[in-house]
Amino acid sequence: MIRVGVVGATGYTAFEAIRLINRHPQATVTAVTSRKDVGTPISDVHRALTGQLDLSLSLADPQQLGADCDVVLCCLPHAASAETVRALSEQDLRVIDLSADFRLRSAAVYERWYATEHPWPERLGEVAYGLPELFAEEIADARLVANPGCYPTSAILPLAPLLKAGVIETDIIVDSKSGVSGAGRTPKLANLYCEANESIAAYSVGKHRHQPEVVDVLDRFAGVQTDVLFTPHLTPMDRGILSTIYVQGRELDAQRVKQLWQEAYAEAPFLHVVDSPPATKHVSGTNHVHMTAIDAGKRVVLLSVLDNVVKGASGAAVQNMNCMFGLDQTLGLGA
Known part of the structure; x- marks a missing residue:
């Protein structure tokens, strides 16, 4: 089973990702994190998960996630996400980033449109863009994938x-x-x-x-x-x-x-x-x-x-995860 961590687990995309992974035959959610509500059961945050996932929110500790997970879906806002992704990458984790932080190839373009300096500019231009329909080979070999908008x-x-x-x-x-x-x-x-x-x-x-x-x-x-x-x-x-x-x-x-x-x-x-x-x-x-x-x-x-929320975010992330681990793209996605 692929062990999946979800960082920033209180939002819509995180909920959808958890819902999809719960029905995935070869993956399971092993960690959910948030900067707030630490110790709160994830089913109290997303009531639809009652009886489906018995995990509580924790802080996103890169070392702990490195021990508990094979891949992490990072569902944080732009700028905040890049800092976390950098720390996760140092643990040799495979990461799928659902923010906009690694989608563009130029730090100057990123800074112009997002009105903030990029926390890890040297990584831009080297990240697979997560559309398997166009970039499946790059995604398959990637340690970090930029999930599309x-x-x-x-x-x-x-x-x-x-x-x-x-x-x-x-x-x-x-x-x-x-x-x-x-x-x-x-x-x-x-x-x-x-x-x-x-x-x-x-x-x-x-x-x-x-x-x-x-x-x-x-x-x-x-x-x-x-x-x-x-x-x-x-x-x-x-x-x-x-x-x-x-x-x-x-x-x-x-x-x-x-x-x-x-x-x-x-x-x-x-x-x-x-x-x-x-x-x-x-x-x-x-x-x-x-x-x-x-x-x-x-x-x-x-x-x-x-x-x-699915093909535009969390479903694409699961599809990318499947590509990264050499699985059929449709696993867990009902196709």
């Missing part, structure tokens, strides 16, 4: 094969909508029921931190510098992401797009090319991504949906 996953997967094939222009518009869980469990005014219910709003227009991640990963995979305009929206639902992407290309149509997707993702168990516009409820609670393409005048509209 939820919005970037919904944009990168449709765009990457098209950019690599050179069939679309590099000026791209990504319009995305996400459920409230994407903002995390910490209370914020905009996410209160009376603020978010019966409403939809754009936020961080032109300055969302996932924009450089999309650009950086597409450049890494396809070798093409893109100009991405990314606009996120908050929608009054618990979970889910719908991304609507507008692309152009000479002699490009929806049928050609679908053909390229089917070729690129023929071995990807969680990606499905569908004929009609997908909805977030089609993938809710799963690690699956549904994508389609529709002709719209001189443009082709790409649509992708995923569950932001």
Whole structure:
């Protein structure tokens, strides 16, 4: 059995990760940590785990985690995560980091978009990006994997094969909508029921931190510098992401797009090319991504949906863990 530690275990992504690992046939959670609530049973923090996991929260002691775990899922905020990951790496632990700290390759870009110095800048550019659909070989050999952002996953997967094939222009518009869980469990005014219910709003227009991640990963995979305009929206639902992407290309149509997707993702168990516009409820609670393409005048509209807490976070982490330990990618993920 793979022994799994979950650092920062009180949030939504940590709960989802624990839920998935609990049903994994070859992995078990052996440690859960938090900077607060030390000694509190994890089932008191996440009531849905009652009777499913008999562990209490402890401080994230790297040496103890090194003794108790084979791999650690780090579910801490950016900046705080990098410091912890560095300490865990010194214990020769394999680590999957769910923060944004190791997704970008440049410390300067990180500092510009996250408004803080990177705690471990020399490690940037040497970390596997956790999309097995694109980087499975790198992930398999990695000691540290940067789990992708939820919005970037919904944009990168449709765009990457098209950019690599050179069939679309590099000026791209990504319009995305996400459920409230994407903002995390910490209370914020905009996410209160009376603020978010019966409403939809754009936020961080032109300055969302996932924009450089999309650009950086597409450049890494396809070798093409893109100009991405990314606009996120908050929608009054618990979970889910719908991304609507507008692309152009000479002699490009929806049928050609679908053909390229089917070729690129023929071995990807969680990606499905569908004929009609997908909805977030089609993938809710799963690690699956549904994508389609529709002709719209001189443009082709790409649509992708995923569950932001599963494929957009914890499900991707379990999928990455499977790759790192040479297991079938679908283990524990219900596919």
